Amino acid sequence: MRLDGKVAVITGAxxxxxxxxxRRFLAEGARVVIADVVDPVxxxxxxxxAEHVLAVRTDVSDAAxxxxxxxxxxxxxxxxDVLVNNxxxxxxxxxxxxxxxxxxxxDRVMAVNVKGVWNCARAVAPVMRxxxxxxxxxxxxxxxxxxxxxLLHYVTSKGAVVAMTRALARELxxxxxxxxxxxxxxxxxxxxxxxxxxxxxxxxxxxxxxxLKREAFPEDVEGAVVxxxxxxxxxxxxxxxxxxxxxxxxxx
Numbered sequence: 001m002r003l004d005g006k007v008a009v010i011t012g013a014x015x016x017x018x019x020x021x022x023r024r025f026l027a028e029g030a031r032v033v034i035a036d037v038v039d040p041v042x043x044x045x046x047x048x049x050a051e052h053v054l055a056v057r058t059d060v061s062d063a064a065x066x067x068x069x070x071x072x073x074x075x076x077x078x079x080x081d082v083l084v085n086n087x088x089x090x091x092x093x094x095x096x097x098x099x100x101x102x103x104x105x106x107d108r109v110m111a112v113n114v115k116g117v118w119n120c121a122r123a124v125a126p127v128m129r130x131x132x133x134x135x136x137x138x139x140x141x142x143x144x145x146x147x148x149x150x151l152l153h154y155v156t157s158k159g160a161v162v163a164m165t166r167a168l169a170r171e172l173x174x175x176x177x178x179x180x181x182x183x184x185x186x187x188x189x190x191x192x193x194x195x196x197x198x199x200x201x202x203x204x205x206x207x208x209x210x211x212l213k214r215e216a217f218p219e220d221v222e223g224a225v226v227x228x229x230x231x232x233x234x235x236x237x238x239x240x241x242x243x244x245x246x247x248x249x250x251x252x
Contacts, residue, residue, distance in 0.1 A: 001028055001029035002028050002029070002226060002227075002230040002231070002232065003025055003028040003029050003030035003082070003226065003229060003230055004028070004029030004030075005029065005030075006029070006030045006031070006081040006082055006229070007030065007031045007032075007033070007073065007077040007078070007079050007080050007081050007082070008025050008030045008031070008032050008033065008080075008081065008082035008083070008084060008229060009032075009033040009035060009069070009070070009073055009080055009082065009083050009084065009120070009124065010022050010025065010032060010033065010034060010035065010084040010086055011035045011036070011058070011060050011083075011084065011085055011086050011087035011116070011120060012035075012036055012060075012086040012087030012088060013032075013034040013035060013036055013040060013043065013086065014034065014036035014038045014039065014040040014042075014043045014055075015036075015038065015043060015189075015190065015191050016091060016189035016190060016191035016192065016218075017086065017184075017187055017189040017191075017218045017221070017222075018034075018036070018086045018087070019034070019043050019047075020189070020218030020219065020222055021084055021086060021218075021222055021225055022034055022043070022047060022053070023047055023048070024219075024222040024223075024225075024226060025082075025226065025229070026047060026048060026049045026052060026053070027048075028226055028230075030052075030081075030082070030229075031052040031053070031054075031077050032047075032052065032053050032054070033053075033054045033055075033056060033069070033072070033073040033076075033077070033080075034053060034054070034055045034056070035056050035057075035058040035060070035069050035087070036057065036058065036087070037057070037058065037059045037060070037087070038057075039055075039057055040055040040056065040057060041055045043055070054072065054073060054076045054077070056068075056069045056072050056073070060085075060087045060112060060115075060116030060117075060119055060120055061108075061111035061112050061115055061116050061119070062119070063119045063122075063123075066116075066119040066120055066123045067123050069123070070120075070123040070124055070127065074127060079127065079131060080124050080127045080128065080134065081128075081131070081133075081134055081135065082134065082135045082136075082137065082229040083120055083121065083124045083134070083135070083136045083137065084137045084139070084225060084229065085116070085117045085120050085121070085136070085137065085138045085139060085161075086139045087112060087116050088112060088113045088116075088139065088157075088158075089108055089109045089112045089113060089154070090113075090154055090192070090198070091189070091191040091192045091194065091195055091198060092195060092198075093105075093109075093151065093153075093154060093195075093198055094197050094198070095150035095151055095197060095198065095201050095202075096150060097150065098150075098152035101152065101153055105153065106153045109153040109154060109157050110153070110156075110157055113154070113157035113158065113160075113161065114157050114160045114161065114164070117138055117161055117164060118164065121136055121164075121168055121179075124136070125172065125175075125177070128172075128175065128176075128177045129175045129177070132175065132176045133175075133176035133177060134176070134177045134178075135177070135178050135180075135228065135229045135230075135233075136168065136172070136177065136178070136179040136180075137180060137181070137182060137225055137228045137229055138161050138164065138165050138179070138180070138181040138182075139161070139181070139182055139184070139225075140158045140161040140162050140165070140181040140182065140183040140240055141154075141155075141158040141161075141183055141184060141185075142183045142184060142185045142242050142243075142244040142247060142248045143155050143158060143185075144158050144159045144162055144183065145183075145242070145248040145250055146209075146247075146248065148202060150201065158183075161181060162181060162183070162240050165179050165180065165181040165238060165239075165240060166238045169237040169238030170238070173237055178228075178233065178234070178236065178237040179237055179238065180228045180233065180236060180237060180238070180239045180240070180241065181239070181240040181241070182221060182224050182225055182228060182240070182241050182243060183240050183241065183242045183243065183244070183248075184216070184220075184221045184243050184244060185206060185210070185216055185242075185243070185244025185245055185247055185248075186199065186202065186203070186206050186216065186244075187216050187217065187218060187220065187221060188215050188216060188217055189217070189218050206247065209247040210244070210245035210246055210247045211245060211246025211247070212245040212246055214245070216244070216245055220243065220245075221243045224241055224243045227241075228241065
């Protein structure tokens, strides 16, 4: 029960890897706020210990909506100890050359994957500062170290998350707030598996590069997120923890 008594906000948690994080956080003793642009109520109702879950429909690219979500969390649970910035545009993307990416798609990826992280961090910062502590866990991607082609907007957005993690760690450290990132490899969540286009073009190369020659699923990365959200990582900030089956060895 490494998160016993903690209150965690997890974005992008109505499906895919986000709902797996929520389930694990509940098992670790946390009370969890599920935020998603898709209605998160059905996901919340399926979780064990649903009485410890608050579902809030939120578009993280909308600063006002994010502030309302944090206000709802504080109203329900009284505090926010952990923010997991998981919401991202990925599973619905189609690999394509960088010069063929539509402007609207580029803008949406940046609005959610980059601005969304910023919006959520600045919304929880006053609450965590008042508490003199907190944990922010940003979900980046090991794809940043690989520079995978045909997904320039996604790779660029996750590179920004790594950079933002470092800068936020400097700014929020004096307030007792740690900011770290987890960088998974390709995780076969239900939402990712629903779009073969996003997996098939890179799966062979990914498998060849991995030290551990198997597919990865949400349970392979959720423990790392719990570690970064818990007191076990209390003297760690500005770091990016790669969880990709031993493909990327360099630090991000």
